[in-house]
Amino acid sequence: MKNEVSSLRFVVAGGGTGGHIYPALALARGLKDRYPGAKILYIGTACGMEADIVPKAGLPFKGISAAGLERKLSFRNLMVLWQAGRGFLQALGIIRSWRPDLAIGTGGYVCGPVVLAAALCQIPTLIHEQNAFPGVTNRILSRFAGRVAVTFADSMQYFPRRENVRLTGLPVRPEILTAERENAIKKLGLPGHGLLLLSFGGSRGAYTLNEAMVQVIKLFANDPRLNILHVTGKLGHLDFQNSCAASGINLGDIRNVTTASYLYNMQDALAAADLVISRAGAATLAELTILGIPSILIPYPYASENHQEFNARALEKEKASLVVLDRDLSGEVLGNMVTELIGDRDRLLSMGAASKRMGKKHALEDIMDCVDELIKDKRR
Numbered sequence: 001m002k003n004e005v006s007s008l009r010f011v012v013a014g015g016g017t018g019g020h021i022y023p024a025l026a027l028a029r030g031l032k033d034r035y036p037g038a039k040i041l042y043i044g045t046a047c048g049m050e051a052d053i054v055p056k057a058g059l060p061f062k063g064i065s066a067a068g069l070e071r072k073l074s075f076r077n078l079m080v081l082w083q084a085g086r087g088f089l090q091a092l093g094i095i096r097s098w099r100p101d102l103a104i105g106t107g108g109y110v111c112g113p114v115v116l117a118a119a120l121c122q123i124p125t126l127i128h129e130q131n132a133f134p135g136v137t138n139r140i141l142s143r144f145a146g147r148v149a150v151t152f153a154d155s156m157q158y159f160p161r162r163e164n165v166r167l168t169g170l171p172v173r174p175e176i177l178t179a180e181r182e183n184a185i186k187k188l189g190l191p192g193h194g195l196l197l198l199s200f201g202g203s204r205g206a207y208t209l210n211e212a213m214v215q216v217i218k219l220f221a222n223d224p225r226l227n228i229l230h231v232t233g234k235l236g237h238l239d240f241q242n243s244c245a246a247s248g249i250n251l252g253d254i255r256n257v258t259t260a261s262y263l264y265n266m267q268d269a270l271a272a273a274d275l276v277i278s279r280a281g282a283a284t285l286a287e288l289t290i291l292g293i294p295s296i297l298i299p300y301p302y303a304s305e306n307h308q309e310f311n312a313r314a315l316e317k318e319k320a321s322l323v324v325l326d327r328d329l330s331g332e333v334l335g336n337m338v339t340e341l342i343g344d345r346d347r348l349l350s351m352g353a354a355s356k357r358m359g360k361k362h363a364l365e366d367i368m369d370c371v372d373e374l375i376k377d378k379r380r
Helices: 002-006 018-034 050-056 075-098 111-120 136-141 153-158 174-178 181-188 207-220 237-246 266-272 282-291 304-317 331-342 345-358 363-379
Strands: 009-013 039-045 061-064 102-105 125-129 147-150 165-167 195-200 226-231 257-260 275-278 295-297 321-323
Touching: 009 018, 009 075, 009 111, 018 039, 018 050, 018 282, 018 363, 039 050, 039 075, 050 061, 061 075, 075 111, 102 111, 102 363, 111 125, 111 136, 125 136, 125 363, 147 153, 147 363, 153 165, 153 304, 165 363, 174 266, 174 282, 181 266, 195 207, 195 266, 195 331, 207 226, 207 237, 207 331, 226 266, 266 282, 275 282, 275 331, 282 304, 282 345, 295 304, 295 331, 304 321, 304 345, 331 345
Parallel strands: 009 039, 009 102, 039 061, 102 125, 125 147, 147 165, 195 226, 195 275, 226 257, 275 295, 295 321
Antiparallel strands: none
16 A cells, blocks of 8 residues: 555646646645545646746746636637646646646636546546635536535535535645644734734725724724734735824834734734635635634625635634625724624624534545545446
8 A cells, every 4th residue: 555655646726826727736735635645746837926936945847828708708718718728738748747646626717627638637636615605617627526625515506416416625725724723912012911913905905994993993092901913914014104193103103903914924813813804715715714813805806706704704604704795895984893793792703613613623534535545436
């Protein structure tokens, strides 16, 4: 058995955004741990983020052509179809040459040609869907995949072959699970008393959130009940500072507010947080629910197929989160929501417990169990 495990070969595909790439890298780590000595090849788009990120993570990488269709008739769609056909032939060549025992797709346009090529070559396939509303690519691929692993129970209804769907959750970074609150507070240089509100809109920031947080900061300036750590995003930091100044806020005079353009140790911020305000990307929500953090979610309005609102509503339905749409967001609305929550500690604790119940701490192990099933089925 040991020799069989060490000779296994896997293809992992995912690209376009960090929401597809980082889960794919987590699965690659899981494959290495579950099958020591196995070989893993990552297939992504030749010009995508993954072409830079994956080799730095120490995995062999092959790039192929891939692009998404526009939702209207256009000349660009003809080019996309040509690229898709070219990408499929490239993927087919790699699959036939590499001869993997199993192929895994985590989303993005690149997964289409890779998973289809593997299925054509009668290689077992697994796809992972991060969002509560599955993307078009994964809904199509589910008809060919041996297993579909999903993050949200709400997404299961969209897949026609329900017997192949498994609710596993989304793997999170190991450091998210190991960070400790007291050490995190010290590392971040935060006061040890009062609740901590953590707000962030992603690495680029979110303009509407930054603008709303100006008024929230003004409302709670030097309030001993609440500490605020607001991450503006690198692109929005200067505008945020200017908005603070225009509102008469001198951040240097406010003892309970810390701002940053970017946080490299987000795991510490999450470990210390009592309430989070953020967008509703699947990876963020996986981290919030594993840690049992209550949240106010502001779905990114331009996410494909509005999937962030579906993600946020899944938490709202379980009473783990409050949801406000981007078009309805203002400083007054957000300030009222924060005031309501920090004034009702029992409700905050109840939301945290609901969040915790949704968390999937063993997501990676459960997905690896799906891989085991497919490999055993192949050997029968």
